[in-house]
Amino acid sequence: MGEQVPATAVTERGAGPLGASLPPAVRMTGITKRFPGVLANDGVSFEAASGEVHALLGENGAGKTTLSNILTGLYRQDEGEIELWGERVRFHSPRDALDAGICMVHQHFRLVEPFSVAENVVLGDHRGEGRRVLLRTAATEQRVDELSERYGLAVNPKAKIWQLSIGEQQRVEILKALYREARILIMDEPTAVLTPQEADTLFGTLRTMADEGKTVIFISHKLHEVKAVADRVTVLRGGRTVTTVDAAPATLQSLATLMVGREIEVAKPLEQARQLSDVRMLEVDGLTVPGDRGETAVDGVSFSIREGEIVGVAGVAGNGQRELAEAVSGMRDIRSGSIQVAGRRLRGGDPRAAILAGVAHVPEDRLGTGLAPSLSVTSNVVIKTYRTRSLSRGPLLALRRMRETAVGIIGRYDVKTPGPGTPVRNLSGGNLQKLVLGREFADDPLVLVVAQPTRGLDVGAIETVHSYLRDAAAKGVAILLMSEDLDEIRALADRILVIYEGSIVGELPAGSASVEEIGLLMAGGTRE
């Protein structure tokens, strides 16, 4: 393979103050990474200095995660060089990257649930405490305590991971990095699981780390966060580096334009309450729903949605939103309470009954639940309607009419596909979502349950999906919208419900609700 020095050892450990004379902490040049059918990184260059919070901004699919996976040794680049503090390195495994002082906090945490915080912190620390045959638990716990105090990461070192909230688990991940004396910390979309207040606390911690000379690489596609926390911003688009700019003079609009490559409107909350009819399309009363492990995931929830109204459910991930959506759409059994659609009570846990009653559902998991991945676009378009009289003659399928229906939806909802026979697995996320929405709208539903409608989509597709949802509401569909993206809820919803630990803890009209107010409720109504 050539002349590269397999040097992973970084000799000098003295992290000096920010200075022009020092080489940057990270310099990646000409990084190219190919996957079958995808060029994930195409000659990306990236530089981050010691002592700065550097944001990596880009849409989904821009190559941010691939780049950070290369920097942490999970992937190996096909082409390009990595230098740390001026020394060229070549990682053969994630351990090499750890040894070089790079730690990453992934979107999905890498924690062992039955272990305590302290145990998780020493786990995998193969140079120090983790090498010992007998763990000195007390010493580790003390060290964890010191670190959490210094960086404002309140967490009990004796607690087991499963007892912790998602926000606390994230702190444990950061503590792991600090314990290993990481000098470069990568945070991948860290705020998706946090309330706005928790996010602010996190930003404080990251600032402290940067002030001590560490490098924090903050991956995000949320503009205001990037603006709030970063010193500099590197924008990726389509697997290439667009530019690196200072965060302070940049505006949300200028960052958005860089990220998307064209002028876009930054989503604004609805300013005026729309006129709505008084017909209650969906009424949920005292609904209690079990979670996957039999725990109570939704606890006595009551609300109603009127004809043409969009009700957004805000909450930190894992507070019962998914279970609520699944219960209303019949995917999940209900323990008690009732769901009524246009005055008719739904049988719980029966998706077919929900469909027949006029409930459409855009599930969180598009490919796998909303769509059967290996089946054709046509099959997926008729997946709910194949049994209706227009698409089958007795037990026989009307194949031609199925195909015509699919072609109709492809055209009307602008789904980009080579043809109706293509397996949906080959479609992009945005087109998958358009397909699901098109199919769900085609049946003239009374109620639409939408979960995370724009997760993983690029800005163009997000705009389209939002406009489809607004159109549906204008036609009188009652929409229950679950989203982890508060901006999305504020941009679409007429009314906002806040869910916390399975209960609705607040209801606010969208126009007047402030982010702070919603955030406080999302955290359970108490300031931490």
Add this chain to the structure above:
Amino acid sequence: MKLERRLSQPWWLSVAVPVGSLVVAFAVMGVILALTGHDPGETYRKIVEAGFTGNGALSATLISATPILFTGLAAAVAFRMQLFNIGAEGQLYLGAIGASWIALQFGDRDVTSTPLFVVAMCAAAAALGALWALIPGVLRAFARTNEIITSLMLNYVAGLLLTYLIFDSSSYWRDTSTLQARSFPQGKPMPDASNWPTFGSSVVVPLGFLIGLAAALVVWVLYSRMRFGFEVGVMADSPRAARYAGMRTRRKILAVMALSGAIAGIGGASQIGDFTYTLDGSPTGLQAAAFGYTGIVVAALARYNPFAVCLVAVLIGGLLNAGYTLQGPDFPSGLVGVMQGIILFCALGGELLLRYRLRIRRPRTVNPVAEAAS
């Protein structure tokens, strides 16, 4: 060099890969034959002759092909829904038990119409085979047990039941009319009218084979043109999507297992009506033929396509048949097994190339930008 998942499959590949696999198999086998002192060309000529072109060879091949046509279809029907019914073996025994019972009953009542026998034997066999398959089906649908284990284990139960009926009991099926029959256990002979007719003179086609072809057609219509097959396709690909779309998953599991068992059961009826004319309880008889397990291989090679199952059943039938002919003092039966194994191995290995492709990468080119920077 590395394996990559194919994003799309060109149409010609599904023909080229099986043909190519066969060519490779014969090439590899040629080397082994040469090493063991046999002339590969001569051996292959003998196989073709004994299996297909020789005098009466095709008739013998169809006899071998008939049961594995049924079990192959039975496996294909279930596997297409990702329901791994390994129990065609036992379901076939149960079919044979059911068919022989109704034939003996009709014989006792002096029924003489052969068509009536055929219909009744098929119906009884299908019912019993379906019931046997429903045991793992119900367990899977309502208790989420793994149908591979349960259906496999039931094969042993069915085999022991078969042996018990003839060897260890004075059951209705056992012939106890003569002293000899009492000391050397055997099944009662079926009434003459229960013997299924054959068709053709130069090539003798058993009725069972024709019923198998008809079953293949029915399966194709069911799976490609009907709502039943559409639902099976969705459930196979994503059970969650099927539930989401309001499909009745449990019912479908039961229906598919019953259908699979019924087809295997009719295979058992065909054994009685077409070939053995008695219930063969010997552990070295029907049970040693392992039709059920060969059927799984047939289904896999046919990629679960019912028409391809017909073709593959005849090919494998010919190979099995040629194997019997080849065996002799200078050609050990083990070598026949090796040959059949290699063909199957190559054919199944070829499947990998359908879904993945080999990419040979040129040595890494040094990026000029990076070079300049460093």
